[in-house]
Amino acid sequence: MDIWKRYSEKEVSHSMAHYLQTVALLKAEKGHARVGDIADHLGVSKSGVTSMLRSLEKRGLVSHEKYGCVELTPGGSGFASRTESSRIVLTMFLTEILGVPEEVASEDACMIEHLVSPEVSVELLRLTTFMRSRLPVAAAFREAYRNSPRSCADHAPGACDMCGDTCLRDSLVAPVGRALPTL
Amino acid sequence: MDIWKRYSEKEVSHSMAHYLQTVALLKAEKGHARVGDIADHLGVSKSGVTSMLRSLEKRGLVSHEKYGCVELTPGGSGFASRTESSRIVLTMFLTEILGVPEEVASEDACMIEHLVSPEVSVELLRLTTFMRSRLPVAAAFREAYRNSPRSCADHAPGACDMCGDTCLRDSLVAPVGRALPTL
DNA sequence: TGGCCTGGTTAAGCTACCTTAACTGTCTTG
């Protein structure tokens, strides 16, 4: 099982995704992206920005010459807009369909926006669109869903066709001994 | 905006989550988890395992004495089972509700299982359960959804209440200049 | 008892991403 290793082999890391998004945002907001602004926006040091820019440049995602402004290459701007769209779709799904609080939704979306595949994002958008729609079948579903039970009724093994011997919901919510030393 | 930084401050990293899951699996399968087995299962070197175990031990997630077997603490086993449940729920949602291919679903689930909050996991489980149910309203919804359009009809600004000026689906699927040097 | 194989450990080194401290380039202002 080696899927887990692809995590660290992603073309664009979490950090990189946020650098790219920041550059795109600053360009849109003030017309140019400079090292200091990027550093302020991300809450990192300017030297950190400089070195990250070097590595983004090596990957062909930005262009940046000494003491100059930062530009996104087509590749970089593609990543930025894909990640941004992914974040929008995720947040919408989490808040409006799942009904999770804004705060939680934003954080979760931020964590995973750059990790979900386009296939999944697209299907998520489709489901969200359909569920939000004014079609009677969607309205009826929403109504019924709102009133549906929040927890599984019975967890004799096999009683619930989602869970096995132990209730999925229970293990999601109350992991044994959550306690964890601060160190 | 500092949410993005919490990513690297997560109590348990992607790697750690997989180490914990592996220990739980080996314990369940063969009754004990040893360094070599963990290394084989994860495809990393034994020395890598040793040093990761040290750091998991510091965090109170496993116990391990020199040349001995590895045990999960209650905390560690809690994390393992929470992550495992999260993965199950995600995979089920992705394949059965979104209809994404198994291969993609597994990879995406693996990437994000340890990052989604319990709140979101629980709601995802609830939605999945409800949508899969035999209730007429759910069946009707599934039927209508299956036949719903796969792409947005019209993207004059404002025509679609999901997208803004540019179509979300388009930017998810065809980011400008996907090309990216291998380096 | 000595030799050897297996499993585990340490040591040293690499990459990614961050930090602080010190230096340099550029721009403004008197």
Added chain:
DNA sequence: CAAGACAGTTAAGGTAGCTTAACCAGGCCA
């Protein structure tokens, strides 16, 4: 045009998570 001020850079150092290489502990067998 020189003096600062400020923006940006380099240098050096830290943590996480890996690697390879070399070393050590314990079981097995002649």
